[in-house]
Amino acid sequence: MLQTGTPCLEIEGLVKDVGPIPSLDGRMKRVLAGVDLTARAGEITVLLGVNGAGKTTTLECAQGLQKRTDGVVRLLGQDPEKADAELRARVGIMLQEGGLPPSARPLALLRHVAGMYADPQPVDELAERLGIHEFASTTIRRLSGGQKQRVALAATLIGRPEVVFLDEPSAGLDPQSRELVVELIDELRREGLGIILTTHLLDDAERLADVVHILDRGRVITSGSVAEILEGREGAGTRLTLRTEPGLPLADAFAGRAGREAITVTEPSTGHYVIEGELTSADLAGIAQWLHAHGIMPQHLELGRANLQDVFLAIAAESAEESADSDLEPGRRGSRRSAA
Numbered sequence: 001m002l003q004t005g006t007p008c009l010e011i012e013g014l015v016k017d018v019g020p021i022p023s024l025d026g027r028m029k030r031v032l033a034g035v036d037l038t039a040r041a042g043e044i045t046v047l048l049g050v051n052g053a054g055k056t057t058t059l060e061c062a063q064g065l066q067k068r069t070d071g072v073v074r075l076l077g078q079d080p081e082k083a084d085a086e087l088r089a090r091v092g093i094m095l096q097e098g099g100l101p102p103s104a105r106p107l108a109l110l111r112h113v114a115g116m117y118a119d120p121q122p123v124d125e126l127a128e129r130l131g132i133h134e135f136a137s138t139t140i141r142r143l144s145g146g147q148k149q150r151v152a153l154a155a156t157l158i159g160r161p162e163v164v165f166l167d168e169p170s171a172g173l174d175p176q177s178r179e180l181v182v183e184l185i186d187e188l189r190r191e192g193l194g195i196i197l198t199t200h201l202l203d204d205a206e207r208l209a210d211v212v213h214i215l216d217r218g219r220v221i222t223s224g225s226v227a228e229i230l231e232g233r234e235g236a237g238t239r240l241t242l243r244t245e246p247g248l249p250l251a252d253a254f255a256g257r258a259g260r261e262a263i264t265v266t267e268p269s270t271g272h273y274v275i276e277g278e279l280t281s282a283d284l285a286g287i288a289q290w291l292h293a294h295g296i297m298p299q300h301l302e303l304g305r306a307n308l309q310d311v312f313l314a315i316a317a318e319s320a321e322e323s324a325d326s327d328l329e330p331g332r333r334g335s336r337r338s339a340a
């Protein structure tokens with residue numbers, strides 16, 4: 001097992017072209033345009049990005065399942081495209097679709113997989129842990145998506161890998177199974193495994209991630225711990241959200257008050273207001289007085305801090321806007337921030 005903090009995956013300038021693509025007049029499509037990232041043992045590295053951002057392609061190039069067009073990838077210090085049996089045995093891969101044989105039965109399949117390793121985990125213990133015993137002898141084709149997901153995760157872990165790749169491990173799981181999977185992943189980190197995962201579930205990402213990389217159109221545009229990413233966001237700080245009648249000039253509550261110029265008031269959807277900045281109790285009193293003076297009682301009022309979901313949605317909206325711009329005017333792209 002690697003020492004905690006040692007790089008287990010290093011990616012530099014990873015480029016992947018696919019094609020030729022008929023809709024591009026037979027040209028190649030660049031799906032990764034220079035991805036850089038490092039994942040370390042004893043840490044959970046999370047890749048986030050909207051659909052099509054390049055997360056799965058990055059993972060598959062890192063695993064040696066897809067050949068890269070350019071760049072350097074070192075998995076446990078070796079080029080994954082030249083992986084030998086010894087390297088493969090140290091890596092666990094859970095693919096998005098699971099890749100499980102439909103006619104196999106979960107427990108028999110796990111015993112078969114365990115037989116391929118010199119020192120596998122005890123099958124029954126792992127199956128118990130993931131609640132697989134409940135459907136141990138049902139054929140895989142008859143399992144629900146969440147049940148297949150748990151079998152796939154068990155198969156990934158059975159050989160005691162040092163690095164695991166998990167592509168959306170909690171997708172499609174009910175809340176209880178999702179909790180099980182989150183706890184298991186957390187435990188794997190404590191055991192010192194290097195874990196690289198993708199997810200669309202941002203609260204899981206926020207709970208688990210040591211380092212987050214946000215991908216957008218084949219590039220890493222933001223990296224860092226969740227705290228660093230939140231700090232790097234313009235306007236991050238306290239936020240007050242309220243729901244009430246639409247079109248109110250709520251910014252008037254701060255007008256003329258010295259030092260409150262940095263506070264922003266937006267109405268992202270009808271009647272839903274977001275007030276952001278380093279809000280003080282005087283600001284809260286100001287808003288309450290303004291609402292009172294106008295005879296308005298909000299239906300909902302909440303004080304909190306921006307979270308990963310807010311940052312992600314803002315980045316996704318920015319990206320969609322830039323894509324629309326670049327469709328109209330090729331070559332026009334805004335600069336992006338990085339918290340790392």
Ligand SMILES: Nc1ncnc2c1ncn2[C@@H]1O[C@H](COP(=O)(O)OP(=O)(O)OP(=O)(O)O)[C@@H](O)[C@H]1O
Binds near residue numbers: 056057058
């Ligand atoms: N062989 C291929 N031919 C054409 N396009 C491809 C090919 N492989 C990947 N792509 C495109 O590359 C982009 C990145 O795909 P990828 O699956 O890596 O994204 P992702 O971030 O994992 O998305 P999701 O969240 O939907 O799983 C997508 O636009 C996808 O359609």
